[in-house]
Amino acid sequence: AAVDVSKHFTVRDQLGRKATVRAVEHASVALHRGRVVALVGESGSGKTTLARMLAQFHPVSSGEIRLAGHRAPPAGRGYFRQVQLIFQDPFSSLNTLHKVRHILGRVLRVHGHAHTRAEVEEQVLSLLNRVNLTPAEEFIDKRPREMSGGQLQRVAIARALAVRPTVLLGDEPISMLDVSIRLDVLNLLARLCDEEGLALLYITHDIASARYLCDEVQVMYAGQTVEGGPKEAVIQSPKHPYTRLLIDSSPDPDRTGRGLRDQDDAEDLGEPPNLTAPPDGCRFHPRCPFAMDDCRRAFPDRTTFADGQWAHCWLHQHGRSAELDRTTSKE
Ligand code: SF4
Numbered sequence: 176a177a178v179d180v181s182k183h184f185t186v187r188d189q190l191g192r193k194a195t196v197r198a199v200e201h202a203s204v205a206l207h208r209g210r211v212v213a214l215v216g217e218s219g220s221g222k223t224t225l226a227r228m229l230a231q232f233h234p235v236s237s238g239e240i241r242l243a244g245h246r247a248p249p250a251g252r253g254y255f256r257q258v259q260l261i262f263q264d265p266f267s268s269l270n271t272l273h274k275v276r277h278i279l280g281r282v283l284r285v286h287g288h289a290h291t292r293a294e295v296e297e298q299v300l301s302l303l304n305r306v307n308l309t310p311a312e313e314f315i316d317k318r319p320r321e322m323s324g325g326q327l328q329r330v331a332i333a334r335a336l337a338v339r340p341t342v343l344l345g346d347e348p349i350s351m352l353d354v355s356i357r358l359d360v361l362n363l364l365a366r367l368c369d370e371e372g373l374a375l376l377y378i379t380h381d382i383a384s385a386r387y388l389c390d391e392v393q394v395m396y397a398g399q400t401v402e403g404g405p406k407e408a409v410i411q412s413p414k415h416p417y418t419r420l421l422i423d424s425s426p427d428p429d430r431t432g433r434g435l436r437d438q439d440d441a442e443d444l445g446e447p448p449n450l451t452a453p454p455d456g457c458r459f460h461p462r463c464p465f466a467m468d469d470c471r472r473a474f475p476d477r478t479t480f481a482d483g484q485w486a487h488c489w490l491h492q493h494g495r496s497a498e499l500d501r502t503t504s505k506e
Pocket of ligand 1: 417
């Protein structure tokens with residue numbers, strides 16, 4: 176879990192001046208074995224930075240990362256074994272020079288799960304079967320350049336599994352794949368979660384695939400986690416104006432899952448804020464039709480609803496929740 180974590184980066188602009196990017200601000204996410212949480216938001220909303228903090232690729236600026244209820248130790252092999260990232264682009268995340276046997280075998284050897292050639296071969300074949308690259312004997316001696324994008328992403332998932340993690344973090348794992356095989360990869364991730372008890376964080380900008388795969392949805396806007404809860408509650412009855420905008424802008428107006436094929440055609444949502452000088456208070460206030468003085472002053476506390484859904488929005492603290500259902504977007 177990430178508990179109230181923030182991440183600030185120092186960058187230099189074109190004139191060489193230092194600036195601080197407030198990429199993630201007081202965000203939290205909790206993962207549980209056998210369950211999928213979708214982290215949804217536009218690009219630049221801090222989803223990947225939050226995942227990288229969970230994987231301890233980035234140290235947190237404040238807050239803490241917890242594993243099995245305990246504060247995670249500083250990044251190290253023990254932690255990395257448990258939390259594995261699957262990247263968006265399988266082409267660049269795998270060494271194209273080596274055969275699958277070597278790519279997976281090296282991970283097994285480094286982590287002490289296989290020692291002899293026979294052990295490596297047996298376990299690599301088993302991993303290929305687990306990710307449905309069959310017949311495994313055919314794929315074990317292929318090189319990445321001989322494989323399709325979907326097959327490569329399965330090798331990337333197998334490589335993550337070779338470490339024997341308890342948590343997978345999938346950073347837009349289907350967005351660069353051909354639409355015809357996106358569903359297969361989602362089904363594979365769902366099965367790994369369900370049958371093998373892995374916890375999965377599925378990072379996406381696509382509501383339809385999130386709905387297809389996940390148990391819970393969590394929404395990020397400009398580095399802040401603004402809403403979360405059971406997927407049907409969040410998608411059918413969003414409690415934050417940004418979530419409502421995201422859903423209304425999805426190419427899946429009937430919310431049936433059609434957007435899984437059309438996710439690159441989502442409507443333009445307007446400009447997210449510059450995170451070197453983000454708006455005070457609720458960062459959504461410049462785009463929000465409900466913005467009031469409190470919104471510019473402070474980020475609202477979490478309001479929790481009966482079914483476990485929650486949101487950070489002043490509307491609920493001012494008894495104006497019903498307005499969300501009447502009007503949804505800025506004219
Ligand atoms: Fe943010 Fe205020 Fe709009 Fe709620 S009403 S989303 S707190 S600007």
